[in-house]
Amino acid sequence: MIDVDGLDVYYGSEAAVKGLDLLVQDHETCAIIGPSGCGKTTLLYALAGLIKPASGSIRIGGEVLNKTRKKTGLILQNYGLLPWKRVWENLAFPLKTRGMGKNDIKTNVGKVLEQLGLMEFAEKFPSELSGGQQQRVAIGRSLVLQPDLLLMDEASSALDAITKEHIQNLVLDVFRKNRMTLVLVTHNIEEAVFLGQKIVVMKQGTVVRTMENPVFGLDDLRNNMSFYETCLEVRRVLDEESS
Numbered sequence: 001m002i003d004v005d006g007l008d009v010y011y012g013s014e015a016a017v018k019g020l021d022l023l024v025q026d027h028e029t030c031a032i033i034g035p036s037g038c039g040k041t042t043l044l045y046a047l048a049g050l051i052k053p054a055s056g057s058i059r060i061g062g063e064v065l066n067k068t069r070k071k072t073g074l075i076l077q078n079y080g081l082l083p084w085k086r087v088w089e090n091l092a093f094p095l096k097t098r099g100m101g102k103n104d105i106k107t108n109v110g111k112v113l114e115q116l117g118l119m120e121f122a123e124k125f126p127s128e129l130s131g132g133q134q135q136r137v138a139i140g141r142s143l144v145l146q147p148d149l150l151l152m153d154e155a156s157s158a159l160d161a162i163t164k165e166h167i168q169n170l171v172l173d174v175f176r177k178n179r180m181t182l183v184l185v186t187h188n189i190e191e192a193v194f195l196g197q198k199i200v201v202m203k204q205g206t207v208v209r210t211m212e213n214p215v216f217g218l219d220d221l222r223n224n225m226s227f228y229e230t231c232l233e234v235r236r237v238l239d240e241e242s243s
Ligand SMILES: Nc1ncnc2c1ncn2[C@@H]1O[C@H](COP(=O)(O)OP(=O)(O)OP(=O)(O)O)[C@@H](O)[C@H]1O
Pocket: 011, 014, 015, 016, 034, 035, 036, 037, 038, 039, 040, 041, 042, 043, 187
């Protein structure tokens, strides 16, 4: 479980996150949505252990977080790939740095490339790939480490509408097959409703609304009217909170 209690994060004298409380259960997905500048990315970095809070606490699996965790994967907006390494090496690199043997690396990287449909791109450089393919490689880089918690910042914001949906489908599939907790930050209401079991609305550095998503995980969700009704409900909440 992720348990955030009274979190304050400052940049200099400016508070980016203020008195924020959040609970995310194990194997749950949580989508964080809110206007630009409300502190979503800052919260994600704090959950990754990359930013130290001024006060309050973050507990993950009962342990107070005071540095990065091996079992937390973080996927950033710009994908964070190593441009001079091929896809295969991009996935192998985090395992090498953890001292894994060659054969185990081969098996693990092979499995993840297979799962993400990336085998045919194994020998390519990131610059030779489309945005959606690069995003899949970024997901792969996190998955090889078998995270129990995956943090994603704007998973699909730079992608066209169709590729966006493919990536969202893939993220849901990855979540289901890998038994992890998923926290994602998004500007996109449909993405929040598609991927968030719990939808958390932020405003000015704090959580103003938490919604349980009634349609999360339904089959063929995008062809179901209740999906769009839930999107409208989230839109109403965002409008109310911004007025
Ligand atoms: N490195 C930094 N130094 C100083 N202020 C920062 C820094 N990063 C973010 N901020 C400020 O902290 C606040 C929260 O920023 P943050 O990036 O967390 O918001 P966000 O909700 O993720 O925004 P967006 O949706 O536009 O990405 C903003 O007012 C921003 O200007």
